[in-house]
Amino acid sequence: MPREITSFSNSTVKLIRSLRDKKARRSSGLFLAEGLRILTEAREEGCLPELVAFAPAGAQHPLAKALIDEVEAAGGDAIETTPDILSKMSGKDNPQALLGAFRQPDTSLAALDRAASDLWFVGEKLRDPGNIGTILRTGDAVGAGGLILIDDCADPFAVETVRASMGALFTQKLAQASWDEFLPWLRGGIGQLVGTSLQTDHDYRDAPYEAPVFLLVGNESQGLPEAYEAECDLLVKIPMAGKADSLNAAIAAAVTAFEIRRHWRNR
């Protein structure tokens, strides 16, 4: 049976609420995902939250009921509470009907199986949690394996990332590493490191992509450092028709990834 919480000062309420904060996510090893749709997608991927919270109305949907039962059967915590307390937990005026607190997965490179896909995203110093979530969502759509975050990126377990990923956080693999860890790992197996750059004449539509591609996306305002570009096996340029000399990082990643997929269409 779900336990009921009716007090704002309950320690579980405080824990969930704290997960909007990076420090609390790191110390607890948990992160927050909101909404029946995303929680159901997680469940289909075999990811159950350690804790699920809901207001009575939120437990009416058959999928919500099934999820709550499964969380309890797996020894997790199911919490029925008021809409106001749910709102406090989520930090939103109109919270989703369900909240789940999930254990953060292992994001070491050692846990990544590069053979699982022919296309991987690699993000360098991505500072915008929304961009990280959008790249994960794009990765799911384009059939990528996941996203490797290099150096000082925003926290991929931030609420904004989870939301923008629309569930792809549970279908895409995530890894976190420094450049100095990533490069030897990459060179320890097959893989073509592809960067988008203005410093090349290689049109992204004509480039010789070779699976598995590791598509390197640079920081939102600075792009890729020169030393990182120099390590790429292939640099490609998206021609710019207008005044601007760059695209949003998630857009550049998507346009290039879908072009790579196009190249391989008839393999």
Next chain:
Amino acid sequence: MPREITSFSNSTVKLIRSLRDKKARRSSGLFLAEGLRILTEAREEGCLPELVAFAPAGAQHPLAKALIDEVEAAGGDAIETTPDILSKMSGKDNPQALLGAFRQPDTSLAALDRAASDLWFVGEKLRDPGNIGTILRTGDAVGAGGLILIDDCADPFAVETVRASMGALFTQKLAQASWDEFLPWLRGGIGQLVGTSLQTDHDYRDAPYEAPVFLLVGNESQGLPEAYEAECDLLVKIPMAGKADSLNAAIAAAVTAFEIRRHWRNR
């Protein structure tokens, strides 16, 4: 000579600050753009702010000086103030060195010259100002003419939109209309209305695009209404490899637009 403002309660400070608010933007007909880079891009497009505000350090750059001179020569207002007041105006702790208040352009369909480009974006009920700015930025890169906002979209003159557009707000044309205004306007000239949809077998990579294309992008969570899809001359589908059944609206727009540009590459 720039006039100096040293009081937080100055009416101009209050006016600029108010431009973060949609109502104030509407009543004043102004909007805010921040930063030397974006203001310089605007100037190169022939758009001068009616008012430019800066702290002394912000006026050191030759491009900033030139801009300030031009604003004054054009009868505009140049305001030198303190970093603290600039911070209050922009609502940010670390404001850009320059702020400009611009007159909103005419966004009626009548002011749009469809012959000016072979590719236009049309956004339906886009609710995220960042998405609108990102689509404008993509439009500049892909050589689109601009963006037509249909029905109840977020305000394209919001600070978040201007920022995400990275200056493309000044290079791309903007129009705002209801669907019932847009459709007769569209059909009053040549133009292929293209929608992205799951309700079609037409792969976006094989579709018969015919210039000028009006690429219709649906609301972030609902996609396009069926009645709007039914009006499209061509529906195309971006195949989804993973679990998700959709892309972020700005990503879908970009992937399709770059594919259209690819089709026309050898024209």
